Amino acid sequence: MSPVFYEKGTENVFAGTICDHPFPSHVHDVVEIVCLLEGSVSMTIAGKRLTLFPGDIAIAFPVVPHSYDEVSEDAAGLSLIFQPDTITEFYHTFRTMQPVHPLLLGQDKAPELEPIIRALLKVTAQGQSTPLKLGYLHLFLSYLFSCLPLMSGSRNPHTTLTYQVLQYISEHFTEPLTLETTARALGISRIHLSHIFSQQLHINFRQYINTLRIDRAQTLLRDPAYSISQIAYQCGYGNQRTFHRAFLSQCGMTPNRFRAALTGQEVDNP
Numbered sequence: 041m042s043p044v045f046y047e048k049g050t051e052n053v054f055a056g057t058i059c060d061h062p063f064p065s066h067v068h069d070v071v072e073i074v075c076l077l078e079g080s081v082s083m084t085i086a087g088k089r090l091t092l093f094p095g096d097i098a099i100a101f102p103v104v105p106h107s108y109d110e111v112s113e114d115a116a117g118l119s120l121i122f123q124p125d126t127i128t129e130f131y132h133t134f135r136t137m138q139p140v141h142p143l144l145l146g147q148d149k150a151p152e153l154e155p156i157i158r159a160l161l162k163v164t165a166q167g168q169s170t171p172l173k174l175g176y177l178h179l180f181l182s183y184l185f186s187c188l189p190l191m192s193g194s195r196n197p198h199t200t201l202t203y204q205v206l207q208y209i210s211e212h213f214t215e216p217l218t219l220e221t222t223a224r225a226l227g228i229s230r231i232h233l234s235h236i237f238s239q240q241l242h243i244n245f246r247q248y249i250n251t252l253r254i255d256r257a258q259t260l261l262r263d264p265a266y267s268i269s270q271i272a273y274q275c276g277y278g279n280q281r282t283f284h285r286a287f288l289s290q291c292g293m294t295p296n297r298f299r300a301a302l303t304g305q306e307v308d309n310p
Contacts, residue, residue: 099142214274283295
């Protein structure tokens with residue numbers, strides 16, 4: 041398995057043009073979908089080497105390593121990157137299932153997907169609102185899952201120990217995980233688990249957990265219904281002080297400052 045790093049997202053929902061250059065193998069706790077309209081793109085998803093042609097769709101579920109290996113100069117299309125709980129109706133699917141194959145050929149996809157893809161590109165280019173993106177994303181996923189064969193994540197024959205580790209953590213990162221308790225739950229040694237992070241993910245265990253938690257916190261901070269203390273506990277932090285310290289380290293600002301920046305407001309207590 042080639043080296044993989046954890047890529048941290050910065051948007052709740054990204055809809056835009058596809059990556060126009062090779063990008064090394066990476067993993068994140070979001071969904072990444074590539075819809076090719078022109079040219080060709082070679083990708084590797086879950087160890088499968090794929091070549092996309094116009095009309096094809098490639099799908100990487102959360103915590104599945106994937107890379108962009110070759111991108112033709114005339115490649116064009118839509119890239120969708122979003123949290124698995126963005127459309128709550130599909131959260132369970134993203135957390136417990138996997139595509140039988142990560143490539144959906146153009147000839148096999150629902151015909152309704154093509155105009156939705158072009159509509160998403162249009163609203164993104166025009167800078168239209170996230171609610172409109174979410175509406176189109178909901179439609180996109182509804183039609184996508186009507187033609188994409190799925191299987192239980194535990195039955196995926198391409199699942200390796202590394203994938204199992206990432207999947208377990210993605211489901212439990214808000215709990216008080218330690219290297220020892222995680223290794224025990226997975227039936228491996230602490231040293232083995234530490235080796236997976238240092239040699240394959242190139243990030244230590246605690247940094248990885250904090251990255252997932254802070255990504256989740258950024259999503260919750262967009263909702264004014266949650267207080268800072270509620271967000272801290274929901275993201276797995278035992279107290280606000282630890283949460284503030286982790287958030288500041290990763291984002292360069294406190295949670296209050298981050299929330300204020302979303303609304304353009306000033307805060308008295310940063």
